[in-house]
Every structure is written in C-alpha cells, then in structure tokens.
Amino acid sequence: MPANKPLVQFKNVQKSYDGKILVVKDLNLDVETGEFLTMLGPSGSGKTTCLMMLAGFEPATYGEIYLNERPINNVPPHKRGIGMVFQNYALFPHMTVAENLAFPLEVRKMSKSERESRVNKALDMVQLGEFGNRRPAQLSGGQQQRVAVARALVFDPDLVLMDEPLGALDKNLREQMQYEIKHIHENLGVTVVYVTHDQSEALTMSNRIAVFNDGVVQQLASPSDLYERPENAFVAQFIGENNKLRGKVVDIDGEYCVVQTAEGVPIYAMAINVGNRGDESTLSLRPERVVINPEPGSVPNIFDAEVLELIYLGDHIRSRVAILGRDDFIVKVPNSADHAAMQKGDVVSVGWLQQDCRALDA
C-alpha cells in the first residue's frame, strides 16, 4: 500500500434515511491518492450511499469524511471539486457536447481560449474530437458515456466518482469502456472511486475493491487477494464461483484446521475465519482448484463424486457433481488431451489441497 497520505478518509461514518435503519454502519475507509478503488456490493448494500455522501448530495448521519485531511461534512457539493460520472450520464440535453464540457470551466470563470483548448483536449482524450457540436441525444450510448467521463475530468479534479457508469451499455461495449476508463486513470493519475455491482467489472479495473454488504465493508483488498483469499463466506460467495461445504470445527492447529461434515467426514482446510472448536464453519473452495482423479496420497482431501451434469464451454467443461450430501458442487475440468472424457452418471474421485480450502464464518 502506498505510504502517502490518504486522499479521502471515512471515519466512523453512519447513514440512516428514516431514523430507523442504518444503511451505512460505521464505515472506516481510506482512499489513497492515485488509486482506483471500487465499492462493490449487491443493491441496497450502502455503496451508492457512501458515494453520495462523498459527493455531498447526502449528509452523513454521524462521523466525518475528510478530503485532503480537511473535514468536508459542511462543504456544499459545488465547493468540493470532485468530478462525478452518473449512472445515466446526466449530460445536459439542451447543450452541445462542447457546451457540456465547457460548463464546469465556465462556472470557474475561465477565459474563453483556455476553455476551448481544455475542451478540445478532453474530447481528444476520449476520441470524440469531431463531436463537439452534436447534442447528447445524437450520440450513441458509448459516446455519451465518454462525454460524461470527459466532463468529469475536464476541470482537473483530484478525485473522480463514478456511479455504475457502464450499467446502461451492452456487454461488448461495457468491456471496451472498462479498458478505456482504466487507461484514462493510468494516464492521468487521478484518484477514482467507482461503484458497481458487477464483480468482473470491479476485478478488471480496480487497484483495490471494498466489498459492501448490509452497510458494512466485508473486505477491502486487491482483486487477486479478494478472489484467492476471501475472508468471510459472503465475499467468497459474492466474488467468483465458489463451492460451499458446511461443517463443525473439530481441530485447530495454528493456521490449519479440520472441519467435520454432517456425515462425519473430516475435511482438511485453512483456518481463516473460524472461532473455537465446535463452532459451525463454511468451507470455501474454487471450482478450478478441484482435481479430478488425483493420485492417492497427493492431496489430503479425496472423495467419491457422481457426475450429474456436464456443460461444454469450449476452454473448459463445467461439471456438476454430487459429493458429501450436496448436489451443487461444481468442478471445472480443463479441456486438455490428458483429461479422460467423463460421462453423466460416472462415479469419479475428486480431491483438493488443504491450502485451497478455506474455513470461514458460518
């Protein structure tokens, strides 16, 4: 993590709209200068509320938000100098693209020539140099999106907020825009706080991801850490595909533990987020870490499984198997020559390493 001062700090921030339910519960979060931080979570998890509090459109019920070490709870939105990209772009329909871009410069009383050169620079940045005289309605969704990004950046803010900006685009365009925004971030070095409910978007773009659920940050980590080292059952389930097995902790030894399923079968796992012996635990296991027909003795966990379903996906074959009393266990088998073809109804042995299986909270 960079050693420089955080650009944004949330300190014990709470938010309630109706005085009964806390939408955001005790948020503590630092955003480092220059990073791309994504707030990821299901709808209603409080991520957009956090963004709105940072932008100044919603007051925090309790706690303090700092921008450049300055408390900003009482600073109105237009004095915060934060660029923002909205979900439906919010491009002003009665102004041309160039007028939209010039708007933040105009209210900052910039000279006409300065405005023009900045607007042209921003339009070139998003490859829309010739579209200055068009109205937003005459642009495609992707072009409108780019104008919205350019408008949020044209006045050189330190911080740009993006509220599900790609939600309205189709899949191909969304992926293309993800890279474009990522490159703009890398080239400009601006700090971005990004809100989305799409995990692949978050994994593609971010330096760090804060996973929100139920008004609480469940885990704040880099994309690879989040995927490979989830710290609780929610994160494991929410990010990527995940196999769940449930049981009771019967032995803990440092970072290792043994969890016994209801059938009395012991599973060797990593003790990540478990309490004491006898506590319930959810085991998390990525489908691609499961090995088909392992050499006996090469992995500690080996079980018999019946193949229930096979789905051909080109580069790999997704197979659903019945194992340890569950019938939703997924195994991803790479489509390579050394893997024998499985048939529906076959009974195969599957196994996995102790370090690939993480024992988490119940």
Place this chain on the structure above:
Amino acid sequence: MTAIANNSAAAPLTIDGVIIDDAELKKRLDKAMFRSRFRAFLLVLPLLLFIVFSFILPIAYFLMQGIYDSSFSSKMPEVTKSLKDWDAVSEPTEEMYAALAADLRVVSANKTIGRVATRVNREFPGSRSLFTSTGRSISKLEAPYKESLVKKKKKWADIRVWQGMKTASRTWTPGYYAAAVDLKLNADGSIDQQVEKRRIHIKLFLRTLKISFLVTLFCVVLGYPIAFLLATLPVRTSNLLLILVLLPFWTSILVRTTAWIAMLQSQGVVNDLLVYFGVTDDGSRYSLIYNQLGTLIAMTHILLPFMVLPLYSVMKGIPPSYMRAAKSLGATNWTAFWRVYAPQTIPGIGAGGILVFIVAIGYYITPALVGGQEGSMISNFIDSHMRQTLNWNLAAALGGVLLFVVLIFYWLYDRIVGIDNMKLG
C-alpha cells in the same frame, strides 16, 4: 443485407410471374392493411359524425354569417335589384322609389318590416322609425312614388338612407369584418376608418390581449414554484398537493367566480381584513372588483391549473441527477437552476403558456361577472351582439377576427418556440 439489396437491384424479385417492384409492393401493402384501417375508421366514425354535425358545421355556418347577410336582399328583392345599378351619389330615380314602395308593401303585409328597418338602421342610425312609420300607412301610397314617399317623410329624400340601403343590400359583404376592426364599408364599396367615437373594437381586442398576457404571466410566476414543489416532493405528499391544485378545477367556474365576488367586493373579506389591520380606513376601501384588477385576479386563479399541470409533468421528467451533475461540476444552486434546470422546463412553460393564453383570450363568464365595464373582454362584446343587439353577423365577424388572432399567436409560438417542444403531459 447489402448482398440481398444488390441482388434485388440486378434482378427484380418475382413471385408467381408478377414482378414485385415498389409500386406493386405498395399496392399489396395497402390491400393487406385495408381491413384493419377500415375497422379502425368504423371505430372513430361515431365521434367523427358527432363532431361534424355538432361542431364543425354549426361553426362553419356561423362564421359564414360574418360575410353573408341576406336579411335585406331576400325581403326587398325589387329595390335590391334597382340599387345594384345605382352609383350611390346621384339622386334616386322614380323607378327606385317605385321598387321601394313595392317591396315595402310586401314586408309590411308579412310583418317583416321591422327586420328590414333594423338592418338599414345599422348602416344609417336613426332610420328605423322611417321604415316602421311608412309601413303603417303603406296603403295610402300611390304613384308617383318619389313625390308620395317624400311628402309622407322628408327623410326619404336623404341620400344617406339610400346609401344605407345599398350597403345593406349586399348579400356577400366585407362590411361586418370591416366593422370588427373599426373600419366602415361605404355604399360605393370603398372602406374608410370608422368615426372616432365608434372605434371600440380594436381597443377591446388590445385590452383582451393585454389581460390574456398578464394572466399568462401571473400564472407562470405563481405556477412555476408550485409545479417545482410538486415535482420534487415525495410522491405521497405531492399527490395530496396535486389534489389541492385540481380541486378548484373540479368546481364549477361560476362558483369560483362568485366566491371571488365575496372575497373582493368593497364589503368583502379582503377589504374587511385591510380595514381591520389598518391598511386602509373604512371610508376608502379598495375597489378590487368590477374592474380590470378583478378580472385579472379571478382569471389567474381559475387558469392556474392549466399552467401547473404541464409544468409539473415536464419537471417530473427531469431526473434529479442533472442538478446534481451541475453542482458536482462546480455550479452554485442558483447557476445550476438557471443554466441546467430552467432551460429544460421551457417546453412546459410553452405548453402551459399557450394553453392559458388561448383559453384566456376567449374567456367569458369570469370577466362578465367580475370585470365590470373596464374589465370586460371581446367575448363579452360578442355575447352582447348575440343576445342583446341581435347582430349575429357582427358577432360572427368578431369571432372570426378573434380566431385569426389566436392562429397568429399559435404561428408565432411555432416559429419562436416550436410546437414540437410543447409537452402537455
């Protein structure tokens, strides 16, 4: 796509030996659509007939009266014929007097002389009794008629009576439209300005326009904040307020106007309060009604919903993110409102404005009840021609001019704002 298009350009598509070109395709489409179009037409037919017979035909017939008037020519055919060749300056001949006498005999017998007298009296005021009194002693009339008539009534020698009859004898006449804009049709067909003291219509039209403009302006000023409030409040509260806006809409205009009389009259609620708070003393109460002020107050109140509703629906369609975006870009509330929000409400102002203006320009009941003399509008004048002077032709001409004025404003609006920008909901 392009491959198919190229293909068809090279060799036209044929089905069963028939070449399907554009014309043939259109024919087939029309044939296929005919049944559904015909059924759709049958559905609207009852309404169409209703509108044609109860709306379009009566209005067309009535508007025609502004240029068509046979009340003289149909009852006095002989004199009408002889007046046609008269140059309107030379002395009337014995033949003309004879034709007049013959016609007078007929209208006197079938008791329509009153209408003829009224018609000529419009052109030459003061000639009514000339006809009626001559009618009473028509049996004693004998040749030579010129001498006989002039002997009975010296006024028959007055050339202005004859000029009046010549003007009245025109069946298709521009006279009423000329009168509606304070012009005067002379017997020789020329048109002059009306004499000073009879130029009342233009003044009345201007006053009508002024009142309508002011009412529209007041409605924008009062309605805009209400509509904004309705559009920004939570749905529950805004629905309740919307009902309050609509409530007067559902009440009879007569009741609302009468309520204003109770409020504004010199012994009314408003004046009582002003006296009570010492703003004025009992002796010098304000006259808030039976003048232009009364018309303005009552009409603004009654027409306000016409402004609020289109504004509300337009404002409802403006997502709050626009204002937020403007603020995040550094605009103060004031700038964000005027640069971003207000321009987007122009279609609503336009729709509400044109609605209020057009309804106001033809308003009748309210100015009639609370307007008094100086607060009355052109429609009140049309009404008085319809019911009191019974000059339907002039009423039709005034109505036609009013319609024309409204269309001009509609056209202006289209040129300036654009009718496509209008949004009623």
